[in-house]
Amino acid sequence: MKKVLFKGCGTAIATPFDDKGVNVEEFKKLIEDQIKNNVSAIIVCGTTGESSTMTTEEKTEAINTAIKTSAGRVPIIVGTGGNNTKQVIENSKKAESLGADGLLIVTPYYNKCTQKGLIEHYKTISQNVTLPIILYSVPSRTGVNIEPKTCLELSKIDNIVAIKEASGNISQIAQIAHLCGENLQIYSGNDDQILPILSLGGIGVISVLSNVMPKYTQDITKNFEIGNIKKATQMQLDAIPLINSLFSEVNPIPVKAALNLLGYDFGIPRLPLTKMSPEKENILKEELFKLINKTRKEEVEC
Numbered sequence: 001m002k003k004v005l006f007k008g009c010g011t012a013i014a015t016p017f018d019d020k021g022v023n024v025e026e027f028k029k030l031i032e033d034q035i036k037n038n039v040s041a042i043i044v045c046g047t048t049g050e051s052s053t054m055t056t057e058e059k060t061e062a063i064n065t066a067i068k069t070s071a072g073r074v075p076i077i078v079g080t081g082g083n084n085t086k087q088v089i090e091n092s093k094k095a096e097s098l099g100a101d102g103l104l105i106v107t108p109y110y111n112k113c114t115q116k117g118l119i120e121h122y123k124t125i126s127q128n129v130t131l132p133i134i135l136y137s138v139p140s141r142t143g144v145n146i147e148p149k150t151c152l153e154l155s156k157i158d159n160i161v162a163i164k165e166a167s168g169n170i171s172q173i174a175q176i177a178h179l180c181g182e183n184l185q186i187y188s189g190n191d192d193q194i195l196p197i198l199s200l201g202g203i204g205v206i207s208v209l210s211n212v213m214p215k216y217t218q219d220i221t222k223n224f225e226i227g228n229i230k231k232a233t234q235m236q237l238d239a240i241p242l243i244n245s246l247f248s249e250v251n252p253i254p255v256k257a258a259l260n261l262l263g264y265d266f267g268i269p270r271l272p273l274t275k276m277s278p279e280k281e282n283i284l285k286e287e288l289f290k291l292i293n294k295t296r297k298e299e300v301e302c
Helices: 024-036 056-070 085-098 115-126 148-154 170-183 191-199 214-225 229-238 240-246 253-261 278-301
Strands: 008-012 041-044 076-079 102-106 133-137 160-165 185-188 204-207
Touching: 008 214, 024 041, 024 056, 041 056, 056 076, 056 085, 085 102, 085 115, 115 133, 115 148, 148 170, 160 170, 170 185, 170 191, 185 191, 191 204, 191 214, 191 229, 191 240, 204 214, 214 229, 229 240, 240 253, 240 278, 253 278
Parallel strands: 008 041, 008 204, 041 076, 076 102, 102 133, 133 160, 160 185, 185 204
Antiparallel strands: none
């Protein structure tokens, strides 16, 4: 069986910015809180981390901060994807040299490619690094879908170990699981599909929700793992209104607003993303604290 980077909840962590760049102290604070709430991994410089508007120096600072703060307590997985294969290799080598535990590599966007191009893209990257690679399929953002037969071909590569599946297509995910088996582990890339993907043999989630509800999100996966399916199902369903609010505008606009509501200083996203609309932020606030209060009440009753 291939290396398992983590099981359970990995947080696709947001990045706080100030007028100097990455707000390192606030970033450390969130990472510590994530670890204290038992998340299984932290993913930096991904979509939620706004990697597309970060400089090379800022990415290095964010990766270093995450690795040093974690100090080996949880794996640090770095988003190094892009639409230039050569640049992705350079980014991946850099992450490897800094001490990352794994790589999350999104499909090429804008220039796009065929399924054959995807195979060559990932194969070439895999030959230039030794770290385990998680494929990332999110066609709603990239315009490129990793088809099941392509997953099968990529699963034959030793250091391609998993896929973050955010297509939303459960039938496709079932086909990937059928074709690839243990040669390609599956993580849910959508917070509203954690349980369905676990039921198909998935081993966890790379989550936006867990930025603000880390223990809750981890507990969904843990309850499923120990066979408490009824509890896991109820937790998944109870979180749907908050998840909907967290994606009511383009990620990470809402999650940064939610972190600010919880007392963190995460500022606003960088342009071209903008501050969340007041109307949607009010709904987000209501759903966030409704779930927090419900969870606290249940913990007291237990």
